[in-house]
Amino acid sequence: MDYLIMPKIGVKFFITGEDHKDFDLDEVTAKLGIEPTRTQKQEVLRNGTVKATYWLFALPKVEALSIDDRMNEMRLILSGKKDIIKQLCESRGLCATFEVNITAASDELPEIYITSDFLAFAGELNADLGIAMYLDTD
Numbered sequence: 001m002d003y004l005i006m007p008k009i010g011v012k013f014f015i016t017g018e019d020h021k022d023f024d025l026d027e028v029t030a031k032l033g034i035e036p037t038r039t040q041k042q043e044v045l046r047n048g049t050v051k052a053t054y055w056l057f058a059l060p061k062v063e064a065l066s067i068d069d070r071m072n073e074m075r076l077i078l079s080g081k082k083d084i085i086k087q088l089c090e091s092r093g094l095c096a097t098f099e100v101n102i103t104a105a106s107d108e109l110p111e112i113y114i115t116s117d118f119l120a121f122a123g124e125l126n127a128d129l130g131i132a133m134y135l136d137t138d
Contacts, residue, residue: 005136006063007104011074012037014097015055015085021093028055028094031084034077066111067100067131071118074098078121085125096127103134 017023022042029036037058043051059074078085088094102110112131122129 005105005108006065007102007108007110008061008136009064009067009070009110010059010061010101011067011070012056012058012099012101013074013078014099015088016095016097017042017053018093018095020050020052022053023092023094025053025055028088031088032081034081061101061103064110066113067102068111068113068115068118071098071100071114075118075121082121082124089126096122096125097130098122098127099130099132101132101134103136105136109133 015028020042025036025039025041029039034057036055038056040051040054042053045051057077059070059077062070064070085096089096104110114129
């Protein structure tokens with residue numbers, strides 16, 4: 001008997017500094033009024049590699065057949081913060097990025113569909129969009 005193994009889809013929203021620029025994580029949290037899922041301060045490793053400062057808000061992975069619902073869920077959470085995000089990025093030299101993470105069996109990939117509403121929102125933020133796909137080996 002065949003059964004569907006649902007892909008798991010999560011969406012992340014990052015704020016980073018241009019060219020690994022350091023910035024005030026507490027200011028971003030205070031202005032957005034959103035508690036980040038994770039943050040990292042800039043760190044220079046012993047080998048000279050620079051780990052960049054970032055502020056991250058993530059929606060956890062859930063089973064879904066399309067990435068669109070999860071992306072629009074993130075858009076709705078952030079839509080009232082759009083002007084604040086734009087002001088932070090423009091005045092502090094920061095960048096916004098959305099990342100979709102998909103974990104799926106090789107034959108059970110979700111629909112990769114992105115609405116014009118999400119694209120317009122990301123465009124207004126001058127945000128990049130990445131899609132990372134991982135093979136579910138369980």
